[in-house]
Amino acid sequence: MRHYFGRKLLVYALTFVVAVTVNWMIPRFMPGDPVAGMLARTGVSQPAAVEAMRVYYTDLFGFDRPLWEQYAGFWATLLRGDFGISIWLFPTPVSTVILRAVPYTLALMIPAVLLSWWAGNRLGAYAARRRLLDNTVLPVGYVLTAMPYMWLAVLLAWGLGVVAGWFPVAGGYAFSLQPALTGEFLLSLLHHWVLPFLSLFLVALGGWAIGMRNMIIYELESDYATYLAALGAPSRLIRRYAFRNAVLPQITGLALQLGVLVAGALVTEIVFSYPGLGSLILKAIQNQDFFLLQGTFMFIVVGVLVANFVIDLVYVVVDPRTRAGMAGAQA
Amino acid sequence: MTLTVTDLRVSYRTLGGEVKALDGVSFGVRDGEILGLAGESGCGKTTLGKSLIRLDGRMRHVGGTVELDGRELPIADDRRMNAFRFHEVSLVPQYAMSALNPTRRIGRMVAELLKSRGVRLDRDKLERRLDLVGLPREVLDRYPLELSGGMKQRMVMVVSTLLDPSLLVADEITSALDVSTQKAVARALLGFRDSGFVKSMLFITHDLALTSHIADTIMVMYAGRLTEKAPADVMVKAPRHPYTRMLINSLPEVGVRHAERPLSGIAGSPPSLLDPPPGCRFRDRCPLADEGCAEDPPVTETEPDHFVACWKA
Amino acid sequence: MTTTPLTEGRAGTRVVRREALHFAVRNGKLVTGLGLVLVLLLTGLLGPLVLGVAAPNEYVAAPMLPPSAEHWFGTTTFGQDVFTQFVYGLRTTFAAGALGGGIAAVIAMVVGFTAGYRGGLVDEALNMLTNVVLVIPTLAVLLIINAYLGIRSVAVQALFIGLTSWPWAARAIRAQTFSLRGRDFVDLARLSGLSTPRIIAREIAPNMSSYLFMTFILLFGGSVLIASSLDFIGLGPTEGVSLGLMLQNATQWSALQLGLWWWFVPPGLAITAIVGALYVANVGLDEVFNPKLRIT
Numbered sequence: 001m002r003h004y005f006g007r008k009l010l011v012y013a014l015t016f017v018v019a020v021t022v023n024w025m026i027p028r029f030m031p032g033d034p035v036a037g038m039l040a041r042t043g044v045s046q047p048a049a050v051e052a053m054r055v056y057y058t059d060l061f062g063f064d065r066p067l068w069e070q071y072a073g074f075w076a077t078l079l080r081g082d083f084g085i086s087i088w089l090f091p092t093p094v095s096t097v098i099l100r101a102v103p104y105t106l107a108l109m110i111p112a113v114l115l116s117w118w119a120g121n122r123l124g125a126y127a128a129r130r131r132l133l134d135n136t137v138l139p140v141g142y143v144l145t146a147m148p149y150m151w152l153a154v155l156l157a158w159g160l161g162v163v164a165g166w167f168p169v170a171g172g173y174a175f176s177l178q179p180a181l182t183g184e185f186l187l188s189l190l191h192h193w194v195l196p197f198l199s200l201f202l203v204a205l206g207g208w209a210i211g212m213r214n215m216i217i218y219e220l221e222s223d224y225a226t227y228l229a230a231l232g233a234p235s236r237l238i239r240r241y242a243f244r245n246a247v248l249p250q251i252t253g254l255a256l257q258l259g260v261l262v263a264g265a266l267v268t269e270i271v272f273s274y275p276g277l278g279s280l281i282l283k284a285i286q287n288q289d290f291f292l293l294q295g296t297f298m299f300i301v302v303g304v305l306v307a308n309f310v311i312d313l314v315y316v317v318v319d320p321r322t323r324a325g326m327a328g329a330q331a
Numbered sequence: 332m333t334l335t336v337t338d339l340r341v342s343y344r345t346l347g348g349e350v351k352a353l354d355g356v357s358f359g360v361r362d363g364e365i366l367g368l369a370g371e372s373g374c375g376k377t378t379l380g381k382s383l384i385r386l387d388g389r390m391r392h393v394g395g396t397v398e399l400d401g402r403e404l405p406i407a408d409d410r411r412m413n414a415f416r417f418h419e420v421s422l423v424p425q426y427a428m429s430a431l432n433p434t435r436r437i438g439r440m441v442a443e444l445l446k447s448r449g450v451r452l453d454r455d456k457l458e459r460r461l462d463l464v465g466l467p468r469e470v471l472d473r474y475p476l477e478l479s480g481g482m483k484q485r486m487v488m489v490v491s492t493l494l495d496p497s498l499l500v501a502d503e504i505t506s507a508l509d510v511s512t513q514k515a516v517a518r519a520l521l522g523f524r525d526s527g528f529v530k531s532m533l534f535i536t537h538d539l540a541l542t543s544h545i546a547d548t549i550m551v552m553y554a555g556r557l558t559e560k561a562p563a564d565v566m567v568k569a570p571r572h573p574y575t576r577m578l579i580n581s582l583p584e585v586g587v588r589h590a591e592r593p594l595s596g597i598a599g600s601p602p603s604l605l606d607p608p609p610g611c612r613f614r615d616r617c618p619l620a621d622e623g624c625a626e627d628p629p630v631t632e633t634e635p636d637h638f639v640a641c642w643k644a
Numbered sequence: 645m646t647t648t649p650l651t652e653g654r655a656g657t658r659v660v661r662r663e664a665l666h667f668a669v670r671n672g673k674l675v676t677g678l679g680l681v682l683v684l685l686l687t688g689l690l691g692p693l694v695l696g697v698a699a700p701n702e703y704v705a706a707p708m709l710p711p712s713a714e715h716w717f718g719t720t721t722f723g724q725d726v727f728t729q730f731v732y733g734l735r736t737t738f739a740a741g742a743l744g745g746g747i748a749a750v751i752a753m754v755v756g757f758t759a760g761y762r763g764g765l766v767d768e769a770l771n772m773l774t775n776v777v778l779v780i781p782t783l784a785v786l787l788i789i790n791a792y793l794g795i796r797s798v799a800v801q802a803l804f805i806g807l808t809s810w811p812w813a814a815r816a817i818r819a820q821t822f823s824l825r826g827r828d829f830v831d832l833a834r835l836s837g838l839s840t841p842r843i844i845a846r847e848i849a850p851n852m853s854s855y856l857f858m859t860f861i862l863l864f865g866g867s868v869l870i871a872s873s874l875d876f877i878g879l880g881p882t883e884g885v886s887l888g889l890m891l892q893n894a895t896q897w898s899a900l901q902l903g904l905w906w907w908f909v910p911p912g913l914a915i916t917a918i919v920g921a922l923y924v925a926n927v928g929l930d931e932v933f934n935p936k937l938r939i940t
Contacts, residue, residue: 026792142923146918146920148873148915148916151891224431227422227430231421231422231491232414232416232417244434248434260783266877282877290792293787297788300781301780
């Protein structure tokens with residue numbers, strides 16, 4: 001078990017280093033002068049402001065220093081939690097801008113991911129059991145999982161939002177309201193949350209259901225299931241074992257899908273102008289705010305790493321083989 | 332008679348049609364008898380073993396009956412058959428290495444299995460049986476992954492016989508083991524019979540040499556039919572069917588393991604069971620065959636307990 | 645009893661291929677899936693030739709026209725013909741998928757074969773690399789890279805998609821190679837003095853060709869989805885049109901609020917159809933190549 005976690009943590013540490021290095025490298029090795037390009041495209045008109053920004057950013061990039069010093073400096077500022085200052089919302093620090101958006105993304109993603117995983121597993125297990133259900137779950141599952149996240153979001157926004165008028169299609173809460181702990185605000189928050197949640201949930205659901213169905217069928221054909229059936233064990237027991245064993249690869253699958261799920265959440269937010277990291281990224285790109293973009297990137301990487309680690313912990317609790325000191329899961 | 336099989340016919344559904352894997356097989360197994368069932372792969376021996384306990388999804392019961400202790404086994408009715416499984420008929424499968432749920436401690440799995448069959452786990456009995464096959468009691472707190480192949484094999488044998496079934500089907504249980512482990516497993520099976528844990532046994536193998544050590548009676552099958560059935564020593568010393576004789580002669584030496592492949596000593600291969608030709612099925616490969624063999628040879632008892640299906644025997 | 649074909653050696657492979665073809669043309673999922681992909685591909689390839697329109701982004705008619713005989717998929721808020729854009733967009737999307745999936749497949753094979761065949765320290769190192777790229781959120785990396793690229797082409801987009809989406813495939817190929825490595829015919833090839841790349845190319849790869857093809861199909865589908873997400877965020881190719889860009893334009897210019905469903909339904913439907921058809925074809929292929937799944 002020590003070995004298991006040791007390996008995992010090494011991978012995560014390496015990933016973090018790679019991500020930081022990529023983050024540092026790209027502006028420096030892409031063609032063109034990043035500072036000049038940035039300032040030219042920001043559209044700030046007062047010369048004094050532009051000059052202040054130029055001084056600030058040139059110093060930040062530290063182009064006059066040797067590369068290794070720039071690299072070390074980059075790490076130092078990063079570890080201080082300093083992601084620079086946003087151009088779009090100058091002079092708000094990037095970390096502040098991001099921290100304002102993170103709760104929205106988490107509130108969208110965590111329920112959507114966990115619920116779709118849970119419901120998808122249930123649905124897949126039922127589908128593996130009944131032919132009729134299988135014949136509907138499977139095609140619907142394939143369609144859902146093949147859908148681009150933003151397209152389902154657009155369809156839902158159009159159908160349930162614009163045409164039916166049941167849900168608002170833009171923003172995190174009504175424009176007329178100010179964030180406050182009032183019932184009215186919370187209700188508005190919830191109302192705006194439903195559609196983005198639903199579209200994330202549905203696309204992810206299809207993939208989980210198909211995965212679980214296939215895993216269960218595989219497990220039901222495995223030797224231990226055949227043996228139990230030969231000894232007359234009721235199918236209830238066999239299915240319980242099969243479900244339990246099929247859940248393990250689904251947990252690993254959850255870790256593997258994190259990147260895709262994050263991507264899905266980002267584009268879904270963009271469709272609904274939901275004030276999370278996705279909309280932030282869009283604004284950053286539209287305003288050429290590279291500091292904001294890179295800061296968001298670091299946040300996402302760290303978030304994914306933490307989520308991976310949590311999944312590892314859960315896996316150890318669920319799969320006895322990792323606890324028994326054997327290599328039950330791939331490192 | 333513990334087991335009486337009469338004119339059993341079982342076929343497999345395939346894209347090409349119905350493969351008649353068992354085509355009218357009749358035999359009996361007495362109380363306390365170990366019947367060794369041998370033949371080339373594809374002769375129907377595994378199908379016969381499965382038919383007695385659980386038909387898999389592609390198998391179909393075409394005709395014939397199976398009686399165990401005077402009661403007919405509803406082999407075509409999966410649900411009704413459940414009452415007999417484990418209690419009356421049990422199985423030590425070919426795949427004993429992977430027969431235990433990998434994510435359950437073995438003891439817990441056994442308890443859950445018994446509970447699901449409405450039986451309370453008798454811990455003492457279980458531990459005595461473990462002692463008997465030389466497994467430490469701690470294995471019950473282990474996951475299958477932590478056991479060696481031989482240990483898993485013995486564990487499965489203990490589980491399968493825990494309810495003292497009338498008939499135990501042991502299907503190719505030694506093919507995955509090395510020679511010394513094979514002997515230990517065979518000894519354990521004999522011990523189970525002698526202690527009365529199982530009344531009688533069907534020992535399926537392609538290894539005639541090993542069969543002759545453990546079985547009281549040997550039955551040889553060919554292309555879905557019974558070829559010859561005789562007491563083990565008679566079968567080894569004085570086989571009557573040309574096929575059996577060639578099988579026995581092709582054995583390098585009793586006790587040496589024989590790999591599963593078409594017998595090099597006998598040219599040709601068994602006929603397709605999709606649409607088998609009339610007459611003796613060994614005809615095409617038989618050195619003694621003549622026009623008379625175009626008619627089906629009946630199974631006849633040439634001496635007491637010695638059955639042969641051949642015009643020439 | 646059914647005969648399980650042994651995929652050993654080249655003669656065996658040929659038998660399997662012939663048998664596979666037999667089952668392939670009779671497999672509904674495979675035929676439907678590949679058929680749908682083919683229809684869309686041909687639409688993308690031949691459509692522009694038939695239409696004879698030079699630029700898909702040109703303003704050709706009154707804005708916001710619903711579908712009609714003249715404009716099959718209607719027009720945009722600017723009066724661009726949606727069907728023309730759709731046809732050109734299919735081309736771009738297929739190109740991004742094939743190129744991205746192809747590059748990813750090549751990397752996955754190089755890494756997977758090497759790691760699985762060599763084992764030891766090489767395997768350890770490649771495994772570590774695979775895991776790192778696997779954990780990193782792909783789209784986030786692509787965002788950064790594409791954002792700094794001033795001018796973006798489909799080729800460059802596909803290149804970076806390929807560079808980031810290979811890990812799961814490499815892992816799967818490694819596992820397959822690992823199990824093939826110990827087989828008799830590979831031992832034989834090694835004893836006869838063949839070099840490692842030759843053994844991989846001649847003995848190992850052909851024996852898992854069906855598997856490799858299926859991996860490519862999934863990578864293709866994945867690339868299409870990633871490319872369309874990038875396009876949608878505004879990091880698509882700076883020139884031309886793609887299905888993802890159409891979706892971006894539609895949402896950006898209020899097609900939703902204006903009810904111009906003909907603008908955003910076709911591109912999304914086409915992406916879903918391409919990816920879904922690939923998945924279904926993949927299931928069909930699995931049934932064709934895996935005898936265990938055939939008889940149900």
